[in-house]
Amino acid sequence: MEVASQNNDHLSKRWNHLRKILERSGPFCHPNFAASSETLEFLLNTCKILVIGAGGLGCELLKDLALMGVRDIHVIDMDTIELSNLNRQFLFRRTDIGKSKAQCAAAFISARVPGCVVTPHFCKIQDFDSAFYRQFHIIVCGLDSIVARRWINGMLISMLEYEEDGSVDETSIIPLIDGGTEGFKGNARVILPGMTACIDCTLDLFPPQVNYPLCTIANTPRLPEHCIEYVKIIQWPKETPFGVDVALDGDDPQHVSWVYEKAQERANSFNITGLSYRLVQGVLKNIIPAVASTNAVIAAACATEVFKIASSCCEPLNNYMVFNDVDGIYTYTYEAEKRSDCLACSQVPRPVEIKDPNGMTLQDLIQLLCENPEFQMKSPGLTAVLEGKNKTLYMGTVKSIEEATKGNLTLSLSELGLKDGQEIMVADITTPNTILIKLKFQPNEVEMS
Ligand SMILES: [Zn+2]
Numbered sequence: 001m002e003v004a005s006q007n008n009d010h011l012s013k014r015w016n017h018l019r020k021i022l023e024r025s026g027p028f029c030h031p032n033f034a035a036s037s038e039t040l041e042f043l044l045n046t047c048k049i050l051v052i053g054a055g056g057l058g059c060e061l062l063k064d065l066a067l068m069g070v071r072d073i074h075v076i077d078m079d080t081i082e083l084s085n086l087n088r089q090f091l092f093r094r095t096d097i098g099k100s101k102a103q104c105a106a107a108f109i110s111a112r113v114p115g116c117v118v119t120p121h122f123c124k125i126q127d128f129d130s131a132f133y134r135q136f137h138i139i140v141c142g143l144d145s146i147v148a149r150r151w152i153n154g155m156l157i158s159m160l161e162y163e164e165d166g167s168v169d170e171t172s173i174i175p176l177i178d179g180g181t182e183g184f185k186g187n188a189r190v191i192l193p194g195m196t197a198c199i200d201c202t203l204d205l206f207p208p209q210v211n212y213p214l215c216t217i218a219n220t221p222r223l224p225e226h227c228i229e230y231v232k233i234i235q236w237p238k239e240t241p242f243g244v245d246v247a248l249d250g251d252d253p254q255h256v257s258w259v260y261e262k263a264q265e266r267a268n269s270f271n272i273t274g275l276s277y278r279l280v281q282g283v284l285k286n287i288i289p290a291v292a293s294t295n296a297v298i299a300a301a302c303a304t305e306v307f308k309i310a311s312s313c314c315e316p317l318n319n320y321m322v323f324n325d326v327d328g329i330y331t332y333t334y335e336a337e338k339r340s341d342c343l344a345c346s347q348v349p350r351p352v353e354i355k356d357p358n359g360m361t362l363q364d365l366i367q368l369l370c371e372n373p374e375f376q377m378k379s380p381g382l383t384a385v386l387e388g389k390n391k392t393l394y395m396g397t398v399k400s401i402e403e404a405t406k407g408n409l410t411l412s413l414s415e416l417g418l419k420d421g422q423e424i425m426v427a428d429i430t431t432p433n434t435i436l437i438k439l440k441f442q443p444n445e446v447e448m449s
Pocket residue numbers: 197198199200201202338339342343344345346
């Protein structure tokens with residue numbers, strides 16, 4: 001008994017600041033909040049949080065959550081530590097280079113914060129199924145990948161259960177807190193899957209990743225970036241300047257210089273200006289600049305939202321916070337709206353308008369799904385029910401099926417037997433689930449007029 005009370009004394013001092021918030025009421029409390037000592041008890045002994053990503057945001061998130069009293073944290077990250085991470089990913093040391101981020105971060109926090117146990121998972125989020133994700137009360141993302149964000153978003157939506165009247169069973173909701181940063185800009189958002197705007201509802205907020213068409217790069221370059229891409233994609237593998245098996249490394253100054261020189265030659269011959277060594281580096285490494293202070297702000301905002309939801313002490317963010325300190329500090333919040341025809345969370349097939357079903361090929365449709373900001377897919381596989389039979393129209397990810405279906409790519413939608421109102425099931429790496437689109441043929445404009 002004596003030992004136990006000593007422990008409690010120790011605890012009461014350590015969590016004094018939390019007690020002030022959780023054990024008394026106040027004007028800013030959530031209307032349903034009842035001050036009690038049970039909330040702290042829950043936070044310390046029951047609450048289980050998953051952090052996805054152990055990079056710039058992830059290190060901050062783990063530190064914030066552990067110091068806020070969360071003691072059962074899991075972290076997933078598939079990456080290993082690189083030298084260039086060390087300026088901001090402060091849970092790592094030089095001797096950790098080459099090791100798993102998840103494992104090093106977990107070991108650091110578990111050793112540094114008494115009572116906190118961080119369980120690492122050195123793998124992809126796609127390696128787990130719903131049974132794994134269901135064990136968490138809240139999931140926080142500190143990711144730099146839109147594909148991964150969309151995947152976990154889709155996973156949490158697929159785990160929802162519905163009442164008889166079609167409304168979401170609230171006990172099946174796992175809140176998703178998502179943080180993102182790019183240079184001096186960042187955002188934090190709270191997603192209640194099935195209830196509020198999800199990642200896919202607001203997909204058009206993310207600019208599609210720049211991918212230059214190969215024909216432009218090869219034949220009609222207009223930008224310095226086109227010249228750099230040309231050297232990277234075509235000249236490097238052809239000329240193998242540093243040996244046959246040497247891959248182009250954006251961190252190797254000799255490699256960058258070689259590309260710079262060749263790209264400059266190409267730029268000169270097409271009268272393209274604006275090429276610089278820095279630009280070459282940027283294009284080769286697809287650099288998203290990382291700023292430690294932005295990560296700190298966004299992670300703190302996300303951790304606060306976790307605390308608010310876990311404890312119900314305060315209304316959570318509704319639901320999107322933008323932060324920008326490029327020039328002074330600017331921030332505001334707004335309510336991102338749930339899309340009634342969201343690809344991920346609406347269960348309604350998304351209409352895709354087709355102007356010319358006779359002229360549009362399956363390849364064109366796939367390209368539209370990849371390039372349209374509202375879809376931003378990567379390698380969609382398409383299946384449709386035609387004359388009562390399930391038919392794979394195209395699937396690029398499985399070699400044998402690719403072989404069998406690639407002939408369809410050049411056929412028009414009409415030739416494939418696809419009609420107005422046809423539903424197509426689309427599988428893509430951006431979602432763990434199949435999504436439905438519905439072809440909507442536009443009336444012929446000539447006939448209309
Ligand atoms: Zn949605």
